[in-house]
Amino acid sequence: MPPSGRPRRLFIIVNPYGGKRSGRNIFQNEVLPLIEAAGILYTMQETKHRLHAQEIAHSLDLRKYDGIVCVSGDGVMVEVVNGFLQREDWETAIKVPLGIIPAGTGNGMAQSLLHAAGEPFSISNALFAIIRGHKRPLDVTSVVQGKTRFFSVLMLTWGLVADVDIESEKYRWMGSARLEFYFLLRVMNLRRYNGRVIFVPAPGYEEVGEPVEQTTSCKQNGISTGSQEDKADDRNGETSGYPGPSIEEADLEWRSLSGPFVSVWLGNVPFASEDAMAAPKAEFADGYLDCAIIRDCPRWDVLGLMFQMKDGAYVNSPYVEYFKVKAIRIEPGMRVGSSNKGGIIDSDGEVIARGDGSRAGGEAEHLMAYGPPIQLTVDQGLATIFSPKSR
Numbered sequence: 001m002p003p004s005g006r007p008r009r010l011f012i013i014v015n016p017y018g019g020k021r022s023g024r025n026i027f028q029n030e031v032l033p034l035i036e037a038a039g040i041l042y043t044m045q046e047t048k049h050r051l052h053a054q055e056i057a058h059s060l061d062l063r064k065y066d067g068i069v070c071v072s073g074d075g076v077m078v079e080v081v082n083g084f085l086q087r088e089d090w091e092t093a094i095k096v097p098l099g100i101i102p103a104g105t106g107n108g109m110a111q112s113l114l115h116a117a118g119e120p121f122s123i124s125n126a127l128f129a130i131i132r133g134h135k136r137p138l139d140v141t142s143v144v145q146g147k148t149r150f151f152s153v154l155m156l157t158w159g160l161v162a163d164v165d166i167e168s169e170k171y172r173w174m175g176s177a178r179l180e181f182y183f184l185l186r187v188m189n190l191r192r193y194n195g196r197v198i199f200v201p202a203p204g205y206e207e208v209g210e211p212v213e214q215t216t217s218c219k220q221n222g223i224s225t226g227s228q229e230d231k232a233d234d235r236n237g238e239t240s241g242y243p244g245p246s247i248e249e250a251d252l253e254w255r256s257l258s259g260p261f262v263s264v265w266l267g268n269v270p271f272a273s274e275d276a277m278a279a280p281k282a283e284f285a286d287g288y289l290d291c292a293i294i295r296d297c298p299r300w301d302v303l304g305l306m307f308q309m310k311d312g313a314y315v316n317s318p319y320v321e322y323f324k325v326k327a328i329r330i331e332p333g334m335r336v337g338s339s340n341k342g343g344i345i346d347s348d349g350e351v352i353a354r355g356d357g358s359r360a361g362g363e364a365e366h367l368m369a370y371g372p373p374i375q376l377t378v379d380q381g382l383a384t385i386f387s388p389k390s391r
């Protein structure tokens with residue numbers, strides 16, 4: 001990379017399938033002319049299937065490029081992060097700057113970056129950020145259950161939001177109205193999930209929830225902690241690459257909130273999509289996750305909260321508990337009134353656990369089981385992302 005920080009050589013991954021299937025057009029008509037005018041050399045590759053971007057990021061010769069740009073939704077960029085962190089040379093790989101040109105349904109990262117710099121959401125603004133070469137560090141969250149890991153840079157949802165996002169897929173023929181339609185259906189028949197979240201609060205949030213007696217260790221809960229022992233297991237076992245941050249249980253003050261929950265939303269960046277500011281106080285590299293949790297809430301108030309999502313004002317409601325954590329463990333339970341129906345846990349658009357007894361047509365087996373605890377730990381500023389210069 002030249003001293004100016006401007007990239008000279010980029011690897012560009014285009015998802016022709018995401019969003020309105022416009023990735024290829026956006027690349028040809030909006031990205032290519034500006035990349036060429038800026039004198040940037042590039043290699044372009046279209047994704048051919050799910051997890052293709054992860055495979056590319058896992059095997060690419062990164063010495064040849066100053067950055068990897070995704071013309072896609074958030075999902076493909078998250079695959080790239082996971083591919084980087086599964087490499088033997090993950091420590092170098094994860095420092096390769098990522099760029100995002102919004103071409104998906106969920107464009108939360110692009111909107112978060114542009115909004116933070118006071119710039120309107122547009123493809124050209126996202127592209128200028130990459131060409132200018134400004135960068136910022138980005139937190140990476142390790143989502144862990146036993147020896148299974150997923151790396152997230154955006155969010156994790158359990159309860160109402162995950163149910164609406166995932167279960168409304170069957171109404172895709174409605175276009176974007178499917179989300180509002182299904183949300184209304186869910187509000188009229190509001191589900192609440194039993195369970196508990198335990199967490200290490202960020203400074204300033206030490207009073208949230210109840211203190212937890214530290215008698216159960218992560219190990220007993222089936223959580224791999226990134227300890228020396230786990231790192232040895234990783235070397236011998238199926239996992240190579242980044243083992244996740246190390247957390248020393250005994251030194252941490254854990255607190256808890258018990259369900260039932262209507263919605264649990266954990267965010268690393270402010271926007272979940274172009275028009276949903278789910279975590280208004282989230283920062284890219286503060287080393288914390290923002291939690292917005294709704295427990296008891298009358299159903300028509302839930303509806304009101306959704307109308308205040310655009311600018312993040314919903315977090316001021318007395319029905320929303322909003323706080324920051326360094327680590328959080330979700331212990332997901334069954335729906336209130338049911339002994340066998342659990343919910344959905346979705347991280348960065350990927351269903352990672354599903355306890356509702358169904359598997360949508362063609363959906364791959366889920367990464368994690370619904371029921372055992374799932375732990376999230378944040379690694380401050382581990383990744384790097386091209387970003388418009390902050391104000």
Ligand SMILES: Nc1ncnc2c1ncn2[C@@H]1O[C@H](COP(=O)(O)OP(=O)(O)OP(=O)(O)O)[C@@H](O)[C@H]1O
Nearest residue numbers: 018019047048049050051072073075076104105106
């Ligand atoms: N050629 C392809 N065929 C099918 N799926 C693909 C292809 N290329 C990528 N994918 C998958 O498409 C999914 C969504 O991609 P992307 O991140 O671009 O959009 P999104 O906004 O997250 O989701 P979507 O627009 O599909 O709702 C990813 O899980 C990715 O693995």
